[in-house]
Amino acid sequence: MKISELYYRVKPNLVFCIALPVYVILFVTLFNPSLHFYAEWSNSWDNGASLCLPIIAAIEMATVMLSRSIICFTPWAKSLSRNEYLVWLLIEMIVGSLFVDLFFSIFLHRAYFGLLPGVMLSYFCLNLIPYVIYWLLMQLKERTQQLTETENELRELRKGVEHNEAGMVRFNDEKGNTKLVVSADRVISLESAGNYVNILYDDDGKLVRYSLRNTLKGVEKVCNSNGLIRCHRSYFVNLNKIKIIRRTSEGVYAEMGVPNVGNIPVSKTYAPELLRLFSES
Numbered sequence: 001m002k003i004s005e006l007y008y009r010v011k012p013n014l015v016f017c018i019a020l021p022v023y024v025i026l027f028v029t030l031f032n033p034s035l036h037f038y039a040e041w042s043n044s045w046d047n048g049a050s051l052c053l054p055i056i057a058a059i060e061m062a063t064v065m066l067s068r069s070i071i072c073f074t075p076w077a078k079s080l081s082r083n084e085y086l087v088w089l090l091i092e093m094i095v096g097s098l099f100v101d102l103f104f105s106i107f108l109h110r111a112y113f114g115l116l117p118g119v120m121l122s123y124f125c126l127n128l129i130p131y132v133i134y135w136l137l138m139q140l141k142e143r144t145q146q147l148t149e150t151e152n153e154l155r156e157l158r159k160g161v162e163h164n165e166a167g168m169v170r171f172n173d174e175k176g177n178t179k180l181v182v183s184a185d186r187v188i189s190l191e192s193a194g195n196y197v198n199i200l201y202d203d204d205g206k207l208v209r210y211s212l213r214n215t216l217k218g219v220e221k222v223c224n225s226n227g228l229i230r231c232h233r234s235y236f237v238n239l240n241k242i243k244i245i246r247r248t249s250e251g252v253y254a255e256m257g258v259p260n261v262g263n264i265p266v267s268k269t270y271a272p273e274l275l276r277l278f279s280e281s
Contacts, residue, residue: 079194
């Protein structure tokens with residue numbers, strides 16, 4: 001599982017967007033560090049610190065929120081590797097320092113590029129600690145997630161071996177390794193999610209969403225041989241789990257007969273075949 005699959009989730013990024021400017025304000029207020037651009041223009045800073053500090057914090061918050069919004073809501077950003085995400089963080093800090101430098105050049109009436117080296121160095125020094133803490137916490141979260149997934153995989157594989165019954169579906173990843181074994185009648189739907197397929201299934205009354213490193217094209221054969229029908233370019237659905245197929249002004253939807261499972265879209269391409277199979281079942 002790529003580390004960005006954790007990062008694009010909204011909650012940790014939202015917490016970081018709030019915590020970073022709070023840290024900056026508290027750190028500068030309590031410790032008054034003699035960073036380069038503070039020391040060089042100490043008189044100007046002291047006279048306007050009450051105004052400058054909140055503005056700098058606001059600039060940081062706006063920059064980080066824009067960056068994390070792209071990470072959270074842009075599909076291509078969700079598949080960033082660990083190294084690519086580190087580069088993204090570096091660019092995020094550089095952009096933040098450029099905006100802070102713009103503010104100081106206006107506030108101090110100094111040349112933009114003349115201030116840039118000192119401002120950039122101070123910005124990186126000031127923000128290094130929260131960025132490192134955030135990275136370490138996310139690493140820990142990723143490791144925990146990987147352990148949980150491994151335990152789930154072992155449990156499902158064990159369950160498949162113990163039952164060894166007909167109708168067990170073996171979902172393989174893109175390398176051909178079996179990652180999930182589950183009874184076909186427990187599968188509810190499969191949804192494409194970039195480089196992953198989210199498999200929704202019923203585990204003794206509990207809904208489980210398993211992310212498999214593969215594409216719908218890669219699992220199409222095993223789906224077709226186990227009664228899982230393609231209803232959309234991004235979805236496969238278990239025909240036996242459909243309660244009713246509705247046609248609305250917004251399109252065709254399969255209403256699932258499973259509690260807490262939303263409607264699944266049916267595209268025009270697959271609607272005729274799905275309706276035919278549903279009417280015959």
